[in-house]
Amino acid sequence: MTVVKTFTTLGLLVLLVACGGTAERFTVSAPAVSEKMSIAFSAVEVRDVSLPTYAAAEEISLKLADGRLVSSTDVLWADSPERAVALELSQNLARLTGQQVASEPWPFEAFPDARVEVRFAELVATEAGDFRASGQFFVAVRDGRRERSGLFDLSVPFNPEGGPNAIAAARGQLVLDLARYIARNGLK
Secondary structure: OHHHHHHHHHHHHHHHOOOOOOOEEEOOOOOOOOOOOOOOOOEEEEOOOEOOHHHHOOEOOEEOOOOOEEOOOOEEEOOOHHHHHHHHHHHHHHHHHOOEEEEOOOOOOOOOOEEEEEEEEEEEEEOOOEEEEEEEEEEEEOOOOOOEEEEEEEEEEOOHHHHHHHHHHHHHHHHHHHHHHHHHHHOO
């Protein structure tokens, strides 16, 4: 059993460093959005997200069963993770709600009705084949309505044999799931 587990871990590490000296960058494609959700705000700003140090780095990290994080300078995100996750979140909220949503800095003359801030405690792919995110979100409002906050703990499965492309697809789905969660629990 330990030999099989070690082989699986080594296989994942080989997939992470397979390009051998030439850095490869991986993009996160937006998953399809088929549903619409109504929210209580017509204009929402998504503030810059706060990520743990390992998740904010260019390197794609993998969390092993013993808690260690491994990465390679040969396997990189195509964009700065903090910028990319904030953009993904704002675009997903816009697609889900049909409302005016933009990431910071707010590009319009009129101020937004609400601001969303997300602080991640965890944002990582695991060798078990789950992309996990946990943390807290905050919704600040302009017009005196009740401000909101909430905790989240989400995961999306992926096939570890798919390597970095599978990890990137899982992150895309996870950020869409987080947008749904925030729309339902913070923007209603």
